[in-house]
Amino acid sequence: VYYVENIENNYLVNTIFEGAFLINSEFEILERFNLNSGLQDNTCIYSYSPNKFSNYQNVLWLGLNTGISKVEVSSPFRFFTDRYFSSNHIIFDVLEFNNSVYINTNNGLFYLALDESSGESKLYEIDCDENISGLLIYNKNLYAYNNNKIYRIKNGIADLVNDQGLSGLFTSSVNSDRIIGVDNNQLVYLIKSGEEFKIDKRVKRFSRDIGVKVEDYEGNIWVQHTYDLDLFLYDIYKDSGQHINTDIFQDQEYHVIKYNNKVFFSTVDNLYTFDYEIKEIVTPQNLDPILKENFKNTISIKEDINGGVWIISPYTGNNNITHLIKEQNGGYTNDSIQFKRFSALRVKSVYPLKDGIVWLETSQGLLTYNTNFSTTYDSDFYTxxxxxxxxxxxxxxxxxxxxxxxxxxxxxxxxxxxxxxxxxxxxxxxxxxxxxxxxxxxxxxxxxxxxxxxxxxxxxxxxxxxxxxxxxxxxxxxxxxxxxxxxxxxxxxxxxxxxxxxxxxSLVAILLYAMLFVLIVAVIVNLNTQRLIIEKNKLEQKVKERTADLRQANEEIKTQFEEIEAQRDEIEAQRDMVVEQKDKIEKINEEITDSIEYAQYIQNAILPQEDFREKLLPDHFIFYKHKNIVSGDFYWVTEIEERVIVAAADCTGHGVPGAFMSMLGVSFLNDIVNKEYITHPGVILRRLRKEVIQALQQKGKSGEQRDGMDIALCSIDFNNMEMQFSGANNPLYIIRDKKEQPIEEARLLEDIEFNLYEIKGDKMPIAIYERMDKFSLHEIKLKKGDCLYLFSDGYADQFGGEHGKKYKYKPFKKLLLANADKSMKEQFNILNLTLNTWQRGYEQVDDILVIGIRI
Known part of the structure; x- marks a missing residue:
C-alpha cells in the first residue's frame, strides 16, 4: 500500500504492484483498477478526486509509474467486451444463474465467475460440441439448446439431455412446469420426463415461419409471422386460436411487446393493446402517460430489479435506447441522458440481472449499466x-x-x-x-x-x-x-x-480632414456651375426640336383614333352575336332539363308506391337519395305466391344512363316474377342476367362495355317466418337479438344487445362476366324483431369527414347495429342526419339506396 484517500465514505487504496482498490468501511472490495481494467500499469503512487472547485465526484485521477489515468469511478457504465472478447463475438443471450453470468455468443458459451485466488471476475468457456441458440432456466436448472440438441449446464460442463432440439424455448409464466417452443413452425409443449424432455402436446402448426412469440397473463400465445406480419392469438390450453384483424395499424409495421404481463402493439406513431372482451385491438386507456408516449415505435421492453424500464427502438443512426427510472410515487423519469456520451450507439438487446446490473449488447461491444448508482451530471462546471x-x-x-x-x-x-x-x-x-x-x-x-x-x-x-x-x-x-x-x-x-x-x-488628423473637405467642395461647386450653363443651352435647342416632333405625332394620333372607332363598331357587332347564341344555348339547356325532370317523374312512377309498400311491409323505410335528377339505383317490391319479393339494385353509372338501366331492371323483374310466378331468388337473378345480356347485346369480347347492375334480392315468407336470399356482388345484413339463435356461416359483428350477420352475395354482376355460375341461395329462419337491410354502395363510398375519406362499410355496420332498437322511421332520420354531418359540403359521389325491414 502506497497511498490511501477518502472518497465519499469509501477509501481508495493505491498500491505499488496491484493497481488501486476502492473499498468500503467494512474493507469489502467494491472495484479494482489495474491493467485488466484499462490502466497503463499496476503502480499507483497518487490519486486525486477534485472537490475544491466542483460538486460532482465522477472523475478520479491516478498518478501511475508511466503517466496519469482518468477513472470515472462513479459512472454506472462498464465496457465488458474490450476486456474479454474479440471484436468478432456476437452476443445471443445473457443470463444470471447461481451467482454466475452466462454469455452465449457465436463463438461459444461462456460464464463469468469470481476467481477466489485473485479476487477478480474471470471468464470461463463451456465445452459444447455445437453452437447454442438460447439459454433457459427450468426447475432451478440451467439448460442450453439449439435446433438439434438440449444440454444441461452444471459446474461449467454441458451434459446432453435430448438429441432432438427445438427453437424459441421459454418457460410458461402461467404454468412453470411447462416449456413452450417451436418445432418446424408448430407450437409445442415440453415437460420433463426423468432426465429428458419430451413433447407433451403439439397444439398448432403454422404455414409460415414464426417470428415473435409472446405469452400474456392468461397464458395465451401471440404469434407474429416473420415476413407478412400476420398476427394470431392462440389459447394453448383450449387448443384454439384466431387470426387478429390488424386494420387499425393502417398497414404500418408493428412490434409485439410485453410489459407487466400485458401485451401491447407498437407502431411508429401509436400504441395499442388487446381488449379480450370485444376481441379487438384498441388504444390503451389506463397506462402512465410517460410509458404510453415512450412505448411508441418500440421493438422490445425489459424491466430491471428496481422497476426501471428499458426500451429499444428501431435504429435510425442515433441512440436507440431509452431508460425510464421508476420513482417512489409510482411515476417514471427519463434517464436517457446518460447514453448521450455514446455517439450513434445501437443497442441490440437488454438483459437485466438480479443484482441491479443491466447488460446491453451494443454496436460498440458488451456494456453493463449499474442501476444501483445514482449519478447526476447537472452540477455547475466552468469554461x-x-x-x-x-x-x-x-x-x-x-x-x-x-x-x-x-x-x-x-x-x-x-x-x-x-x-x-x-x-x-x-x-x-x-x-x-x-x-x-x-x-x-x-x-x-x-x-x-x-x-x-x-x-x-x-x-x-x-x-x-x-x-x-x-x-x-x-x-x-x-x-x-x-x-x-x-x-x-x-x-x-x-x-x-x-x-x-x-x-x-486622432483629433488633429480629423481637423485636417475637415479643411481638405471644404476646399474640395468649393472646387466642385465652381466646376458644376460651368457645367450647368452649358447644359442649359443644349436643353433649349432640344425643346425646339421636340415641339416640331409633337405636332407631327398629333396628326398621326388623329388617324389612329379614327381606325380605333371603326374597330369598336366591329367588336360591338360580334358581342351582339355572342349574346344571341348564349340565349339559344340557355333555351336548349332548359328544354333538356325539363326532359330529364319528366324522366324522373316516369322513373318514380314505375317504382313501387308507398301505399303498396306499406301493405306488404308494414314496418320498413327506404332511404333513397339521387346524385342527379334521375338515379341509377332502384328498389323493387312485389308479392307473389304468398311471398314478398324485395330487391335493392345499383346499376352501372348514375344520372340518365343509370336511369335507363334501372327502368330495364324494373321491367325485367316484373316480367320474371309477376308474369312467370318465379320466387326463387337465385333463379330470378339468373333470368335477369340473361335478359340484360340479350337486351344490351353483350358478347364478352375484349374492350366491350360491360354495363349491368349489382343487386341484393330476398324472398320472404311471413307465414312460415322463412327467407331466401341471393345477391350479385351485394350482401344482406341481418340484425338479431343476442338471445335468439345465431345464424350459422355468416360474418358476425357484436354489440351489447344485438348481433349483425352479413350474408354475402356472389362475386358476379348482372351482366356478362368471366364467371357465369348459378347464384347461391341462402335460406334463413327468421325471428320476430329481426331487422333486414339491403343497400347499394353509395352510402359507404361517400367522401367526407375531417380528412375527406370514404365513410366505409365498418362504420356503416356499427351505425345500423347501434340503432337497431329504434323504429324504422327513427333509423331513416339517423341515416339522413349522419350522412349530412359526414358529407360536410363534399359533393355526393353516387346514388344512395338503403332499405330497412323489421320482421
Whole structure:
C-alpha cells in the first residue's frame, strides 16, 4: 500500500504492484483498477478526486509509474467486451444463474465467475460440441439448446439431455412446469420426463415461419409471422386460436411487446393493446402517460430489479435506447441522458440481472449499466480561458489574474483593475480556452461571442480556440461557454480588453480632414456651375426640336383614333352575336332539363308506391337519395305466391344512363316474377342476367362495355317466418337479438344487445362476366324483431369527414347495429342526419339506396 484517500465514505487504496482498490468501511472490495481494467500499469503512487472547485465526484485521477489515468469511478457504465472478447463475438443471450453470468455468443458459451485466488471476475468457456441458440432456466436448472440438441449446464460442463432440439424455448409464466417452443413452425409443449424432455402436446402448426412469440397473463400465445406480419392469438390450453384483424395499424409495421404481463402493439406513431372482451385491438386507456408516449415505435421492453424500464427502438443512426427510472410515487423519469456520451450507439438487446446490473449488447461491444448508482451530471462546471495572445504571439494573459486561487470565481471573473489597453497596431487577438468537465472531454463543444463585434453567439464547435483580426478601436468583452457530451452548458467566462485609436483617427488628423473637405467642395461647386450653363443651352435647342416632333405625332394620333372607332363598331357587332347564341344555348339547356325532370317523374312512377309498400311491409323505410335528377339505383317490391319479393339494385353509372338501366331492371323483374310466378331468388337473378345480356347485346369480347347492375334480392315468407336470399356482388345484413339463435356461416359483428350477420352475395354482376355460375341461395329462419337491410354502395363510398375519406362499410355496420332498437322511421332520420354531418359540403359521389325491414 502506497497511498490511501477518502472518497465519499469509501477509501481508495493505491498500491505499488496491484493497481488501486476502492473499498468500503467494512474493507469489502467494491472495484479494482489495474491493467485488466484499462490502466497503463499496476503502480499507483497518487490519486486525486477534485472537490475544491466542483460538486460532482465522477472523475478520479491516478498518478501511475508511466503517466496519469482518468477513472470515472462513479459512472454506472462498464465496457465488458474490450476486456474479454474479440471484436468478432456476437452476443445471443445473457443470463444470471447461481451467482454466475452466462454469455452465449457465436463463438461459444461462456460464464463469468469470481476467481477466489485473485479476487477478480474471470471468464470461463463451456465445452459444447455445437453452437447454442438460447439459454433457459427450468426447475432451478440451467439448460442450453439449439435446433438439434438440449444440454444441461452444471459446474461449467454441458451434459446432453435430448438429441432432438427445438427453437424459441421459454418457460410458461402461467404454468412453470411447462416449456413452450417451436418445432418446424408448430407450437409445442415440453415437460420433463426423468432426465429428458419430451413433447407433451403439439397444439398448432403454422404455414409460415414464426417470428415473435409472446405469452400474456392468461397464458395465451401471440404469434407474429416473420415476413407478412400476420398476427394470431392462440389459447394453448383450449387448443384454439384466431387470426387478429390488424386494420387499425393502417398497414404500418408493428412490434409485439410485453410489459407487466400485458401485451401491447407498437407502431411508429401509436400504441395499442388487446381488449379480450370485444376481441379487438384498441388504444390503451389506463397506462402512465410517460410509458404510453415512450412505448411508441418500440421493438422490445425489459424491466430491471428496481422497476426501471428499458426500451429499444428501431435504429435510425442515433441512440436507440431509452431508460425510464421508476420513482417512489409510482411515476417514471427519463434517464436517457446518460447514453448521450455514446455517439450513434445501437443497442441490440437488454438483459437485466438480479443484482441491479443491466447488460446491453451494443454496436460498440458488451456494456453493463449499474442501476444501483445514482449519478447526476447537472452540477455547475466552468469554461477557463487558458491563454490570450496578440499580434506576433505576445502573451497578455496566461490563465490566471492572481497568483493564489481560493475559488473558481477568481478564475472566470475578470477583475475591473485588470483590463489591458492594446495598441491598434496589435489588433489581432487569439483566445485559447478549455472546460472543467472531464467526461468524454473530446466531445465538449464551445460557443463564444465578442461583444461590440459579434451580433450573435457562434455555432457550437469542438475547436478550443478563436482568433479575431483587424479589430476596430473600442471596448470589447470576449465571452465563452462550453457544452458537455450530455448537452449541459457551463457558466460563461469573460475577458475584457480595450483597443486604442490609430493615429489617423486622432483629433488633429480629423481637423485636417475637415479643411481638405471644404476646399474640395468649393472646387466642385465652381466646376458644376460651368457645367450647368452649358447644359442649359443644349436643353433649349432640344425643346425646339421636340415641339416640331409633337405636332407631327398629333396628326398621326388623329388617324389612329379614327381606325380605333371603326374597330369598336366591329367588336360591338360580334358581342351582339355572342349574346344571341348564349340565349339559344340557355333555351336548349332548359328544354333538356325539363326532359330529364319528366324522366324522373316516369322513373318514380314505375317504382313501387308507398301505399303498396306499406301493405306488404308494414314496418320498413327506404332511404333513397339521387346524385342527379334521375338515379341509377332502384328498389323493387312485389308479392307473389304468398311471398314478398324485395330487391335493392345499383346499376352501372348514375344520372340518365343509370336511369335507363334501372327502368330495364324494373321491367325485367316484373316480367320474371309477376308474369312467370318465379320466387326463387337465385333463379330470378339468373333470368335477369340473361335478359340484360340479350337486351344490351353483350358478347364478352375484349374492350366491350360491360354495363349491368349489382343487386341484393330476398324472398320472404311471413307465414312460415322463412327467407331466401341471393345477391350479385351485394350482401344482406341481418340484425338479431343476442338471445335468439345465431345464424350459422355468416360474418358476425357484436354489440351489447344485438348481433349483425352479413350474408354475402356472389362475386358476379348482372351482366356478362368471366364467371357465369348459378347464384347461391341462402335460406334463413327468421325471428320476430329481426331487422333486414339491403343497400347499394353509395352510402359507404361517400367522401367526407375531417380528412375527406370514404365513410366505409365498418362504420356503416356499427351505425345500423347501434340503432337497431329504434323504429324504422327513427333509423331513416339517423341515416339522413349522419350522412349530412359526414358529407360536410363534399359533393355526393353516387346514388344512395338503403332499405330497412323489421320482421
Amino acid at each position: 477557463l480561458l487558458r491563454e490570450v495572445t496578440i499580434t506576433n504571439d505576445s502573451v497578455i494573459f496566461n490563465g490566471s489574474y492572481i497568483n493564489k486561487v481560493d475559488s473558481m470565481d477568481q478564475i472566470i471573473r475578470h477583475p475591473q483593475s485588470f483590463i489591458p489597453s492594446i495598441d491598434h497596431q496589435n489588433n489581432n487577438i487569439k483566445f485559447v480556452f478549455s472546460s472543467t468537465f472531464y467526461v468524454q472531454e473530446d466531445n465538449t463543444e464551445y460557443c463564444y461571442k465578442l461583444e461590440n463585434f459579434d451580433k450573435n453567439w457562434s455555432e457550437w464547435t469542438t475547436d478550443s480556440k478563436k482568433e479575431y483580426t483587424n479589430l476596430n478601436h473600442g471596448d470589447y468583452i470576449f465571452k465563452v461557454k462550453a457544452r458537455n457530451v450530455f448537452g449541459l452548458e457551463s457558466i460563461v467566462s469573460e475577458y475584457k480588453f480595450h483597443i486604442s485609436r490609430p493615429w489617423y483617427l
